[in-house]
Amino acid sequence: MKGLILLPLALLFLGCGHPPGATEAAVHVQASYDFRAGCIVVEAHDKDAPAKAQSQRIVVKGRLPPAKVDIAVFRGADWGRTLAITVTAHEQKCDGPEVARATREYTLEKAGVETLEVALSATDADGDGYMAPSSGGTDCDDSDKESNPGITTEVCDGRDNDCRNGVDDGLTFSDYYLDEDGDGVGAGAPVHACAPSSHYVALSGDCDDKDPARFPGNPELCNGVDDNCAGGIDEPFTQKGQSCSNTGCPGTYVCNSAHTGTECNALPPTSYYPDADGDGEGALGSAPQNVCATDPVPAGKVTNHTDCDDLDAYNKSTGTELCDDRDNNCANGKTDEAAVCAGKGWKQLGSPTIPTSHGWNTVALGTGGLQVWIAGLSGALIYRGSSTGAFTDFNQKCGNINWNAAWVRPSDGSVFLAGDGGSLAMYTANAASCTSSSTASASNTPSSRPLQGIIGFESGGTTTLYVVNDEGAFYSWTPGDAPTLKFQRSSGDPYWDIHGVTPSTLLLAAGNSSSTADIHSYNVTTDSRASFTLSGVPSANNGTVQGLWAWDSTHAYAVGKKGLLLWWDGNATWYFFSPDPSMKVDLNSVSAPDAYSAYIASQDGKIRRPVVGGWVEHFTATGALKDIAASSRQDIWAVGNGIVVHFPE
Structure with a gap:
């Protein structure tokens, strides 16, 4: 009995006027498929004697769909003229899971070659060569080519890469915490994962995850804020809030502008001088009255002492010289200078x-x-x-x-x-x-x-x-x-x-x-x-x-x-x-x-x-x-x- 052979067919010598012999008639099986098959198997047997069978395996792994194979089927010398032909597709290899099947019966009535077209179809949505379970395949996620049984190394990506034992199996898992302010310390409920997602960190305990300047281990500043999340405010600065004085003026120790320590907030006293004429300038040479910022401004006094004549509001250091026989601008007693009287006088x-x-x-x-x-x-x-x-x-x-x-x-x-x-x-x-x-x-x-x-x-x-x-x-x-x-x-x-x-x-x-x-x-x-x-x-x-x-x-x-x-x-x-x-x-x-x-x-x-x-x-x-x-x-x-x-x- 002749077996199955791949085309092209050998030249057949055809007899005339009698039923064809075993080598005088053949079926040309043309099997097409629309997926990345690993192997195509063609099996033929005598319809009336199934034990009389032959098969051919064709490795097609690596071929890109659509593709087809051509096989010549001859009946055995002791077979009947009607053949049962089955074409199956297998995942990855010839002994891999069957993912597609087509069965046909064909009777060889005359000498020559008859063509039998067979179309096979299976689901491989991600095109990774592993079929969906619905097609009999072994792909655990037919929408993701990074998940299939052919992958041997599981990576931390939230997928079952090797389609064995679940997502991210065999990896080390840790707790990670949302870090909203990006200071390296998170807060809230943990997320158990093999690797942190974006904005998640391994450290927790942030007392204010909206403020990147507040987290455990941060140096505590003098600023009225719990910078180190230790449950206190400005705790290293024990002098803060205590009484102090500046040249007799009372105050309190407060944080300095650099927030690195404390300083007394008492302003120095302001010196006030009598302004008897109310022109905004105090009497030249007068004794000051020192007044703290917490005390009221003394009536009739100003913070300068530049008035050369404090009984005359028309004479002061910032005055404009007029024709009035006075030292309006306090120019060392000079009166009516700069020709303001245009030659006139007393x-x-x-x-x-x-x-x-x-x-x-x-x-x-x-x-x-x-x-x-x-x-x-x-x-x-x-x-x-x-x-x-x-x-x-x-x-x-x-x-x-x-x-x-x-x-x-x-x-x-x-x-x-x-x-x-x-x-x-x-x-x-x-x-x-x-x-x-x-x-x-x-x-x-x-x-x-x-x-x-x-x-x-x-x-x-x-x-x-x-x-x-x-x-x-x-x-x-x-x-x-x-x-x-x-x-x-x-x-x-x-x-x-x-x-x-x-x-x-x-x-x-x-x-x-x-x-x-x-x-x-x-x-x-x-x-x-x-x-x-x-x-x-x-x-x-x-x-x-x-x-x-x-x-x-x-x-x-x-x-x-x-x-x-x-x-x-x-x-x-x-x-x-x-x-x-x-x-x-x-x-x-x-x-x-x-x-x-x-x-x-x-x-x-x-x-x-x-x-x-x-x-x-x-x-x-x-x-x-x-x-x-x-x-x-x-x-x-x-x-x-x-x-x-x-x-x-």
């Missing part, structure tokens, strides 16, 4: 600026100093209506009166005069006539005593004047009406001056029989009078008050004989204020546009101003000065017998 005026020389008693200024009125003996009266130029002479325009005091109405610059014989006058520059009156014709208690002071107020289109005389009488006068006596001192002692910014707070320079300082107040609205207490006046300086000036309703200066200088802050007491009590020159008049600008006309012809270190002597005239008026520190006038002084001129 000047005693004469002809032709002053048309005639008279015994001048009083000077008064309009708003902003634009109107200047000067009056004096025998009806002397001159006027300047601009900042420069000559005065206009209105001599005796309001009579041959010794004028002792003047006030200028802000609304129109008209002057109001008070003088000997109780005379009163109102005059507008270049008017044809003067409006005159006299306390001698008062509607009640007439008096022809000399008037010494005058002040006026405008309200609702009406101007009201208040005047005082040398017998202590106080009159009011509305031009067009007769003067009215408001009150008179029972002692008959004089009033030498009157000033104030409201009719409810009028200040009166009062004389007395002992020729000592005395100041009264009068409220026109309530018709009430009061006497002030004087504090700290040395007996050597206790002279009669000659003049006073208020720049608001609660502040004023007063001056008098023997170098008397007093200060008022709105309360019931005036205070002695002289920077040098040894200076006992009679002070005749004061004008103070503000607290730092008390300009004083003196009997010795000097114009003085008090400062920290003593008296500033701005100018010395040729004789005694009787009155002074300043619209500002940059516009000052003073007069005396035949003397008119102006700054700047």
